[in-house]
Amino acid sequence: MISALRHLSPRGSEAALKRFGALADLTATEIALVRAAAEEVEIAPAGTEIQREGEPVRRPRLILSGWACRQRVLADGRRQIFGFVVAGDLIGLSLLPSPRGAADLPAPGATLAITSLVTCDATGLRQAALDGDQAHAGIARALSEAVRRERDHLLDHVVRLGRLTAYERIGDLLLELYARLSAVGLAGGGEFPMPLTQELLADSLGLSVVHLNRVLQQYRRAGLLTIRSGRVTLLKPEAVVVAAGRSPSNAVA
Amino acid sequence: MISALRHLSPRGSEAALKRFGALADLTATEIALVRAAAEEVEIAPAGTEIQREGEPVRRPRLILSGWACRQRVLADGRRQIFGFVVAGDLIGLSLLPSPRGAADLPAPGATLAITSLVTCDATGLRQAALDGDQAHAGIARALSEAVRRERDHLLDHVVRLGRLTAYERIGDLLLELYARLSAVGLAGGGEFPMPLTQELLADSLGLSVVHLNRVLQQYRRAGLLTIRSGRVTLLKPEAVVVAAGRSPSNAVA
DNA sequence: CGTCTCGTTGAGCTAAGTCAAGGTAGGTGG
């Protein structure tokens, strides 16, 4: 199931590495450490279940390129997606101490590769962060920051699902993705790649595919944005911010 | 705002301490450490905002008795509650390394005392967990476990909001509360105290108060449970499990 | 004996879901 090929010399992972470094100031030594970790990559084809729910958590990995999502599937087939993972994000990372005991716990959700996914092992980075060595303080800060952001995204998602309308939810999620992809250099000028099917978006936003489609039409007809051939174009980003019901101050976050 | 009285010799906190100890096996020394931390308590009256959103995170605290909730309020007044906190739970705890930098970050949500809330400072416990001393391994495991459970509850909440019907959401939340309170000895025989108003429940479950009320009627009329004078009674717990759409295996979790 | 908070109920409305039928584009095999 985790059919993975191993390669050397990854391509196209520069952005992810740069973004990881942007989480905190890193020393030259630390940067070298990160690059070394990214030397040996694993490629998972689209559709692969990187992590199965309930099975022991795998070692932490840094995404170098591609998209994944964390999800849970109910007994009757209903699915809820917790969030999406893009280049520069980490999966399976917990900065809890106690190396033993903390691992081998059942995963609270599955992780699914949406596109072909290139990752590298982040176990070394995690250990560097936890060894208390002052020389690795930057790595520690970067990983803390990554964990913190993941948690914040989850809280945002709870608000979306609980208290935003379908129209607001969509705008809000697209703005989050735009901001996150911009940080990795994968978005700019209001555009970004969008490999997510409407089914994935619907299962993330707690909507039916049909309704999601109709609400997207509203955005399209209002001239606020378009989604075509795997790309999102925010034609009027400020208007989308308003549509999402965000306060202007919260806009860029 | 954080009008807090300081007392010694807390009363009624035994259950919370016992439950904290149940998160992991603790040595006698560790138990003494926890008891020492619980010597000096802070009492926040109901309605107090223990932690304001956006303000620097306060030092971690262990709840000895009372209820609180973590929430976010939107610009137009809509509110989303992320979850409830009861005796034995921790608030403001992050086990990230880097003592500096990790603190002073803006809180991603507010924490509100629902009832009068008795807490004690958990900074010492946190430090004991992070100092790497083998003598504190139990504390470290207990805190990791607490963080892990909090995250799992949040994921459950996302599923509730995104993919469960109102009827299922209510049953599911009540079952979670029942399980958690049972662990502290505050619930048993299908009964537990319920200081939450219908407004709090509604803002947690992403429903309107009116609709929440009506769905509660359904449960009541079906003879599955009652909520009266601050107490929930699960008359047919197994039937509630079914109503919540949980698989039997997942029932007790 | 007002007033306040909380719970309850009715009436009517709307956001969102379901069911069902096409449409489009890329991919594969004859």
Add this chain to the structure above:
DNA sequence: CCACCTACCTTGACTTAGCTCAACGAGACG
């Protein structure tokens, strides 16, 4: 090159879960 999948998107018609507005009841409290 065409014929045929298959996965995904789109649209229409209809149903329903959940919301809003509004009124009222009951207990708590000064």
